[in-house]
Amino acid sequence: xxxxxxxxxxxxxxxxxxxxxxxxxxxxxxxxxxxxxxxxxxxxxxxxxxxxxxxxxxxxxxxxxxxxxxxxxxxxxxxxxxxxxxxxxxxxxxxxxxxxxxxxxxxx
Amino acid sequence: xxxxxxxxxxxxxxxxxxxxxxxxxxxxxxxxxxxxxxxxxxxxxxxxxxxxxxxxxxxxxxxxxxxxxxxxxxxxxxxxxxxxxxxxxxxxxxxxxxxxxxxxxxxxxxxxxxx
Numbered sequence: 416x417x418x419x420x421x422x423x424x425x426x427x428x429x430x431x432x433x434x435x436x437x438x439x440x441x442x443x444x445x446x447x448x449x450x451x452x453x454x455x456x457x458x459x460x461x462x463x464x465x466x467x468x469x470x471x472x473x474x475x476x477x478x479x480x481x482x483x484x485x486x487x488x489x490x491x492x493x494x495x496x497x498x499x500x501x502x503x504x505x506x507x508x509x510x511x512x513x514x515x516x517x518x519x520x521x522x523x
Numbered sequence: 524x525x526x527x528x529x530x531x532x533x534x535x536x537x538x539x540x541x542x543x544x545x546x547x548x549x550x551x552x553x554x555x556x557x558x559x560x561x562x563x564x565x566x567x568x569x570x571x572x573x574x575x576x577x578x579x580x581x582x583x584x585x586x587x588x589x590x591x592x593x594x595x596x597x598x599x600x601x602x603x604x605x606x607x608x609x610x611x612x613x614x615x616x617x618x619x620x621x622x623x624x625x626x627x628x629x630x631x632x633x634x635x636x637x638x
Binding site: 419501511513 | 565566
C-alpha cells in the first residue's frame with residue numbers, strides 16, 4: 416500500500432508566486448516526515464524534517480495529523496527552487512518510504 | 524568531509540549479464556542503506572546494514588540481488604543475472620546512528636540500464 420502520496424508529478428509556478436507541494440501519508444503510528452530535494456545534477460539531500468519545525472531556504476512544512484498531510488510551502492518561489500522534491504515517511508529506525516516526487520519548475 | 528560515494532555513476536549492460544555497484548558511506552557511519560528508483564516509480568528501500576550485518580533486507584526484490592558489506596565499511600550490490608526491469612537508479616545512503624533526529628545522507632546514485 417502506498418504510504419506516501421504526492422499527487423502532482425509536475426508543478427510550474429512563476430517566480431515570486433507562492434508554491435505548495437502536496438504530500439499525504441498513511442500511517443497509524445507516530446509519523447516522522449521529511450522533505451528531500453534533488454537539484455539538477457546533484458544528490459538527493461534533506462531539505463527539512465517535521466520534528467525540527469524549521470524553515471530552510473524559505474520553505475516550511477507543517478504536519479497535519481488530522482488530514483495526514485505534510486505539505487511543503489514557500490511564499491515566494493525563486494528560480495533556484497526548481498528541482499525534484501520528495502516527501503518521505505520514516506517508520507521504525509531505518510526504513511524511509513518515499514513518494515513518487517514532484518518536479519517543480521519556477522518560471523522566470 | 525566526503526559524502527556518500529557510489530561507483531559506477533552509469534552502467535549499461537545486456538540482459539543476463541552481471542553488474543556490481545559499490546557504495547562508500549560517510550566515514551564513521553555504521554548504517555548503510557540501499558534504495559532504488561525504477562522509471563516512473565517512487566524511491567524504494569532495498570536493505571539496511573548496521574556495520575557488516577543486514578538489519579533489514581525486506582525490500583530486496585528477489586534472489587538475483589545480493590548485497591554485502593564485508594568489514595562494515597563499503598558495500599556492494601550485485602545483480603546477477605540482470606533483467607530489463609532492473610533498470611533504474613540505485614541510491615546508497617548512510618547515517619551515523621538510528622533514532623529520531625538522525626540524518627540519512629544519500630549518494631548521487633548509480634544509473635543502471637539493462638538492454
